[in-house]
Amino acid sequence: MSVEASPVRNVRWHATADEGAWVDAAVAELRDAMSATLEQAGHSLLLVSGGSSPAPVLRALWAIDIDWSRMIVSLVDERDVDPADVGSNAHFVRETLLSNRAAKAMFWPLRETGQALDEAACVANHRWHALPAPTIAAVVLGMGEDAHTASLFPGAAGLASALVSGDPYAVIDASGCAGAGPWPRRISLTPAGLSRANLRMLLLRGVGKRAVFERAIATDDASEAPVRVAVDAPGAQLHIHWCAV
Secondary structure, rough: EEEOOOOOEEEEEHHHOHHHHHHHHHHHHHHHHHHHHHHHHHOEEEEEOOOHHHHHHHHHOOOOOOOHHEEEEEEEEEEOOOOOOOOOHHHHHHOOOOOOHHHHOEEOOOOOOOOOOHHHHHHHHHHOOOOOOEEEEEEEOOOOOOEEEOEOOOEOHHHHHHHHHOOOOEEEEOOOOHHHOOOOEEEEHHHHHHHOOOOEEEEHHHHHHHHHHHHHHOOOOOOOOOOHHHHOOOOOEEEEEEEOO
């Protein structure tokens, strides 16, 4: 692994040539962040994303030797589907992370069965505001080809208000946004939520995704390239773990 100098303030690149080294480097940094936060607080919160990029990291993370019984795992975003549905991020996290040692962690889904999305966001925000600092160990993000991160899609209804919200979660309607697929209505982490994390991590793979990110940070408009919030939100430096393949 190499750590590259970045021309962008608040960004640190961790570049690896193969998937195995990429997974190992990301897991090691998450382990350190989670362990450090557990030393400071009775419990620690880890927020993770769905998708193909985080999947191999989450499948390796469950094996780390920490006190998982004091960890809370929750989500960066969720779709307006039943949490048991295969299309939900809750189902994804149960399948990839919450096994072996990590099965001892408490899991906070963002939506309960039959719960309206607006109500789910209110519950998530209330639960979050009750957390003492510094309990949020890390936020693990991915990025789409349209430069969205979490469920902050360019052109989505609710994006503008989410970007300036003081709450950690907001409801997004990404109808008409290609990257949202068949699940346009979402709950998403906001910049305010991201700012609370001791570690913010963005997982990228391939030269194409790196090019998308570099184009995104060349613009000053987070409404056009929402992944900018991972760089611009106050708080911790963004650590990008990038694998060339």
